[in-house]
Amino acid sequence: MVGSASASSHGNDTFPKILSHNAKVFGSRTAFREKDFGIWQSWTWSEVCEEIRAFSIGLKSLGLGAGDKVAIVGANRPRLYWAMIAAQALGAVPVPVYSDSVAEEMAYVLGHAEVKFAVVEDQEQVDKLLSMSDEVPSLTNIIYDEVRGLRDYDHTHLHGYETVQEKGRQLQANDGALAGQWAEGFFGGKGSDIAVMLYTSGTTGRPKGVMLSFDNLAVSARNANVFDHLDESEEVLAYLPMAWIGDHVFSLAQAFTAGYCVNCPEGMDTIDVDRREIAPTYFFAPPRVFENMLTQIMVRMEDAGKTKRAMFDFFMNVARKVGEKILNGEEVAFGDRVLYRLGEFLVYGPLKNRMGLTRMKVGYTAGEAIGPEIFRFYRALGLNLKQLYGQTEASVYITLQPDGEIFGDTVGKPAPDVELKIADSGEVMYRSPGVFVGYFKNDEATESTKTSDGWVHTGDAGIIAENGHLKIIDRAKDVGKLNDGSLFAPKYIENKLKFFPNIKEAVAFGHERDMVAVFLNIDLTAVGSWAERNNVNYASYQELAAHPDVYSMVESHVDQVNRDLSSEPMMAGAQIKRFLILHKELDADDGELTRTQKVRRSFIADRYAPLIEALYDGSTSKHVRTEVTFEDGRKGAIEATVEIRNMETHDVGKGIQEAAE
Amino acid sequence: MNAFATEMSAEPASVAEAVPREELLRVDNVSLSFGGVKAITDISFDILKGEIRAIIGPNGAGKTSMLNVINGFYHPQQGTITWQGKERRKMKPYEAASQGIARTFQNVALFKGMTTLDNIMSGRSLKMHRNFFWQLIWRGPAEREEIEHRKKVEEIIDFLEIQAIRKTPVGRLPYGLQKRVELGRALAMEPDLLLLDEPMAGMNLEEKEDMSRFIIDVNQEFGTTIALIEHDMGVVMDLSDRVVVLDYGKKIADGPPEDVQANQNVIDAYLGVSH
Amino acid sequence: MLYDIFIDPFVQMYDMPDFFLQVLWEGFVAGILYALIALGFVLIFKASGVFNFAQGIMVVFAGLTLVGLNENGVPAYLALALTIGAMGILAYGVERVVMRPLVNQPDIILLMATIGLTYFLIGFGEFVFGGEPKQMITEELGLPTGSTAIEFGDRGLVILQHIDIAAAVIAVLMVAALGIFFNKTRIGRALRAVADDHQAALSVGISLNQIWAIVWFAAGLVALATGIMWGARSDVSFALEIVAFKALPVLILGGFTSIPGAIVGGLIIGFGEKIGELYWGGLVGGGIESWLAYIIALIFLLFRPQGLFGERIIERV
C-alpha cells in the first residue's frame, strides 16, 4: 500500500483507539460543538472521551455486546456521534438510519439489520420505534437524548441518554479498574472489524446494508486529509443525514483521524445562521445546497437598488473573467487584479461572509453533477470548491479534483490509493482500500457488485479524458438508445436542463422510442420571484406551472439545451422533441424522489403513464388525475390539464454558429 | 416475543383519578362592579392543584374580569379569595405575581421594544435580586445571576421551539409566535397558577394545535396548574379537566367538560336564549 | 409663622376689600388670558390629539406680525386682515409639512414636532421683525385704552382698565362664537365627529387633512386675539412664551378636551396665582407666581387625574 507517512495509523486503526489517542494528543482542543440553548456548547477531545466512556460502560451494563447492532436515529447531534463510538468500543456495530424516512422503510432497515439497541433523538423517534416493535423483534432497548414528553412512558426498556451515562459513571466510581478494562476491550480490536453499517437508499429495490471496516474508513479518511492538507484546526458543520456515507466520513472518520472540530447546528431552520457563525473551513454540500444558496443570492439581489445591482453585476463579471484564474494561480493583468481586489472588498467578501464560507479552505460537492455555471460562480468568488465522485461502497472517495486542476465537466483524478478502470460496457470500476466488506445478509448482491479480485462496479457509465480525469455520463443501466440508434443518456440531458435556475427537476424519456421527450418541474422560488416581478398572479404551483408565459420561458431553456446537444456529435441525435411541465412537484413523500432527492425514473414512468403516452401520440394537451400525499399525511388527488409543446431540433454543429451570431 | 409489545405503552399512566387533588385557589361569593355596572355577581369556584381549569362563556360574561380579580388587578366589592389555603387580603398585582400567579393576555401584552429573549428574561425579574450597585459593576455577581437565569430562559425557548426568533424584536413577529413568546414569558416566572386569557384567539388551526400541545406539555412536564379562558369550545373540551361557565357575570355551570356540554343552561347561553 | 400663613392673609382681605377686589380683578383678567391660550390648545387637541406646544408662540407670532406690518406702514385694519391671512397660511403649512407626514406617530413625537415648530416660529419671527419687544397697536385697532375707577365709599376704589374689560368681552364672544361654530355649522359638527371617532368621521366623507387645517386656523385666530389682548397689557415679545406654559396647568384642571374646562381652569389658575402671590408670596420672598400654577395642578392631579370635566378612566387589561 502506498500510504504517505502522515497518513499512516501508528496502530490507531479503530475509532475507539483513535479517540483515546486524540484525548491524549489533542486533549484540550475542541472536538465537538453543538448550538444548543443559544450558544455553542463545546466539548474537548478529553471530555468527549470521558462522555463516550461513560455512555459505553452504561450501554454494556444494559447488555450491549460484541456483534450487536445499534440503530442511530436522529438529527446531527454530538451525542449520537458519540453513541456510535461507544458502541464500537464494545465491539457492537452502529447502524445510522435516515431519521425522516417513513416508518415502513425504517422498520425494514432495522429489522434487516437485527438491531438490538437504538439510540434516538427524541419522543418522535421513540414513538416511531415503538410503533414498529412487531417488525423489529430484536430490539430490546431504546435510549433517547431529549427527555421532553417521555417522562410518563414506561421506562423498563427505555432510557435517557444521561441516565445511561450516569450509570456508566456510577460503575466507574464503584470500580476504579473499569475504565481500564473498557479500554483494553477495544485495544484488542482489529482494523478489519466491521465499523459501521450504512443502508444505501438505492434507486431501486430494498435498501442494502453496506458493511464498512475500520480500515476502509480510517485509511480513506487519512488519505483524504493528506490530499487536502486537513489537520486538527479545521471546523466542519455536520448537517447532512448521519446515515449518509458523506456525513459519516466528513463528520466522523476524517474528524477523528485529523482531530478537527465537528459543529452541529441548532436546527434545520437556523442552519444558515449557524453556518455563518461557525464559518467552516472544510465544507461539503450536495449541488442542491449550492444551487439554493445561489438562487437565494440572485433572488435577493433582484430586490436591491439599481446602483447596487449594477455594482454587483459589474464585479461578478470581473470575477467570472479572472476569479478562477487567480484561484488557480494563473497570470492575470495587473488592472484586473486591482479590480478583483476591489470586488473582493465590495462584493465577494461580503457574499462569502453572508454564506458563512469566508474561512473555507476546501469545499466539495458530490452526489450529482453540479451546474457548470453554479460551480464557476463559487470558484470565481475565490472559493476553492471542488468536485468529487464517490460511493458508499468506496467509503466515499473514488476520484477527486486536485487543486489547480478543476474542470467543470469532469469529476477529477483517482483519489490516493484508488485504481480506476472503465469496463468494456463503459461502466466505471475501481479498487481501493476503502472498498466495502460486503452487503449485510446479501451475498448475492455483494458478488454481483464486487469481483473476486476486489474491483467494484459503480453502475455509472463514464470515460477517462485525455488529462486523466474521469467524466461521468449517466447511470450505466440508464444509458439507452433511441429507435434510430442514437445514444440516449437521460441524466446528461436532465442535468443540462436542471442547470437553469427555473427548472428544478427533469425526467427524460427516449430509450427504445422514436424521440426524446421530457417532464419538467419548475423551481417555485425562482419562477415565483420572476412572477412577482412581472405581476403574474398565481395561487399554487399548479397554476404557475401551467401559465403560458412560464411555458414560453421554459421553452427557450429547452431550446438552449438542444443547441448545446447539437454541438456534441455523440449527443446531437438525442435532442428534445417534446416537453411538458408537470402539474405537481415531484416529491419524496409520493415516492417520486428518493430520500436524497434523486428522481425514481421507473416509478415516475409508471405513475404518469398517460402523460408519457400523450408525449408520444402527438396530442397537445392531456387531462390527468394524480394521487398525492399532503404534508400532514392525508391523501388526496389533484387534477389538471397539462399542455405539451413541440420543439425544433438543431442540426449538428449549427447550434454553435447560431449562438455565435 | 418482543419486549415492547406488552410492557411499553405510549400512553402516560393516568394518575389524576387516584389521588385526590389539593385545592390551590378558591373563590367564594365574589362580586365586582364598576360604578354600578355589575361585572361579576356572586361567583364561587375552585381550582385544584395540577388541573387545567377552563372558564368559558359568551362575550361580556365576565371571564377576563374574573382573571383580573384572581391576579389582584381588580378588587372585588364582596367575597373572599383563598390562595393555597389562606384567605387573601386586598393586594397589589405585583404581590400576586410574587405569590406565584402568572398570566397571559387576551391582546398580546409583550414588551414591544425588546427581543424574544429579553421578554422571556423579564419573566425572571422576580427571581433576580442583585442590587443596583452590582448591576453597575456587572462583572461578578450581576453577570453570574444573569447567566444563571439565561440558562433557565434558554430551556423555555427550547421547550417552545422558538430558537430561530431568539433575538428578533417581538414587534416583528407574527401573531401566533407572539402568543407563544408571551406563554414563554409567563412560564419563566415558574408560576404555581398560570392564567391564560384566550391563548388561541386569532390563530389558525395549525397554530391552535401547537398551542394546545404546549399547554398540555406545560401542565404535564412542569405540573403547572392552568386556568384558561377560551372561546373555541373544541379546544376547551379537549384540554380541560373541569369547566366553569359564566354568563352575564353569573356562574351557570361547573363540572367536567362532558357534563357542561350537556347542561341546558349552557346551551341556552351559547345560543343566546333571552333570560 | 402659623399666624402668617393661616390668619393674617384673611384679616388683610377683610381689612382692605378694595385691594382684595383689585386682586380678584387682576386674577380674573390673567385667568381670561390663560383660558384663551388654553382654548387654542384644546381646539387642536380635540381634533387631532396633538398637544400643540407652539400655541404660546403662535400668540407671540400673531401679535408680532400684526405690529410688524403696522410698523412698516400697513394700516391697522389691513394689517389685521393680513395677519389673519398669515395665520391661515401657517395653518395650511403646518398641516402639510408637519401633521400629514407625522400622522399616526406616537404622542411624544408629535409633541416634539410642535416644539420644533416653536423654535422655527421664534427664529422666523425674530428674523423678520427683530428681537426687541414691541408696543401693541391698541389705539389704531380702535380698542379702548382708558380706565375706570369704581369707588366703594370710604373703603377705597378699584381700577378697571378698559382694555381688560374689552378682553373679557372678546373672550366671551369668542367662546360663544366657537360654541356656535361647533354646534351649528356643518364643519363644526364634522370637527366634533373627528374628536369622537376618526374612523366614523372618515366614513361620513370628511377629509381629516381639511379638518386639521381648519382647527389650526381657528387656533391661529384665537392666538391672534390673545396676542392683541396680551400685547395691549404688556409688550409683544418672546417673553410671552414662558407665560404660555401656564396653559398646561390650566388644561390639567380643565381637561384637555373641554372648552368650558379651559375657561374654568384658566380662571382658577388666574385667581389662585394672584391671590397666592399677593397674600402668601411675601412669606417666601415673592415670585411664587412662576410656579404656583403648576403646584396647584400637581396637587389637583394627585386627587383627580382625569381633570375637572374628564371621565374616570378604568384601566383594562
Place this chain on the structure above:
Amino acid sequence: MFYREAGQFKTSYKADQALMPILQDRVGLLVILAIAFVVIPVFANDFFLTSIMIPFLVFSLAAIGLNVLTGFCGQLSLGTGAFMGVGAYAAYKLTTIFPDANVIVMVLLSGVFSAAIGAIFGLPSLRIKGLYLAVTTLAAQFFLEWCFIRIGWLYNYNASGAIEIPHREAFGLVVSGAEATPIVRYFIVLCITAGIAFLMANVLRGRIGRSWMMIRDMDIAAELMGIRPLQTKLLAFAVSSYICGVAGAMMVFFWLNAAEPSSYSIALSFQILFMVILGGLGSLGGAFMGAAFIWILPVFLKFIPGTIGIDVAAETVEHVTFMIVGALIIFFLIVEPHGFARLWQIAKQKLRVWPFPY
C-alpha cells in the same frame, strides 16, 4: 460591508451577552475611544475643546440622564434643566463647605442631591402618566428655578445672584476656576461621561434596565409580572436625576465657570429633550449623536456666513439658526421618528447584509 461576522460564534452566555457581541463594533468603539483620548487632545486647539468638545460631552451626559428616564422608563420629563441646576448648586455648596475636598468628588457627589430631589418629583408618576406627568416635571422646573433665584444661601448671597466657580486643584493640576486649562477640563469631562455611560450600559442590560423597559412598554403587564411600579419609576427618576445633576455640575465647573439661574431654565430642558428625541429614545449611542447634532450644528452654522464671505449680523445668524434647528427637528422627526440611533441601526443592518438589500 464592513461587518464580516462569519466565524464569530459564542461558546458562553458571557460572550453572547457582552455589550458588543460583534467584533467590528468593539473595534469601532476602540477607534472612537482612541480618537477621544489621544487624537483630540493631541491635535485640538483650545477653542475646539472649550466650545465644542466639553459642552458636547456635558450635554451627552445630560442626554443619557434624560434618556434613562424618558427613553428607557417611558416617563416624560420637562424638568431636566432644573435637575441639572440642582447638581450645579449642590456642587457649588459642597465646594464652599468643604474647600479642601477634591472637586471632582464633589461634582460626583452633587448628583446625589439631584437624585433625591428627582425622586421626590417622581412620586406623582405612580398615578400620573404621559403629558400629565410632564406638567409635574414643569412644576419642578419652575419651582427649582425659583429656588435658585430666591434662596440666597444657595449662591452664597453673591451680589450678582450667580455662582462663580472657585479655583481648585487636584492631582497637582488646576481643575476648576478660570485658570484651569481646557485640556484638563476636557479629560475630566471625558472620563466622567465615558465612565457613567459605561456603568449605565451595564445597568441597562441587566435586571433593572429590563424592569424600566417593561414599565415603558407595557406597565400593566410589568406589574402583573411582579415589577413594583413605584420603586422602579422612582429608581429611574433618581438615577436619571443623578446623571443630570452631575452633568449640570460639570457644565458650570468645567465649562462655563459661572452660572445664573437662567442657565438652568426650561430652555435647557428642551434642548436636552431634543437631543434625546433626535438621538433616539432608548439608546445610549443616540444620546451622543443627539447632543452632537443639537450642540454642534448651531456652532457650525455660526461659522458658515463668515467662511463663505457674507457679512451677516450675529443676531440674524442666531435667528436663522433657530429656524434651521426647528425645521431640522421637524424634518428628522418625519424622516425617522426614532432618531439617529435608528438611522444608524438601519445603516448597520444594511452593512451587515451587504450586498443584499435585506
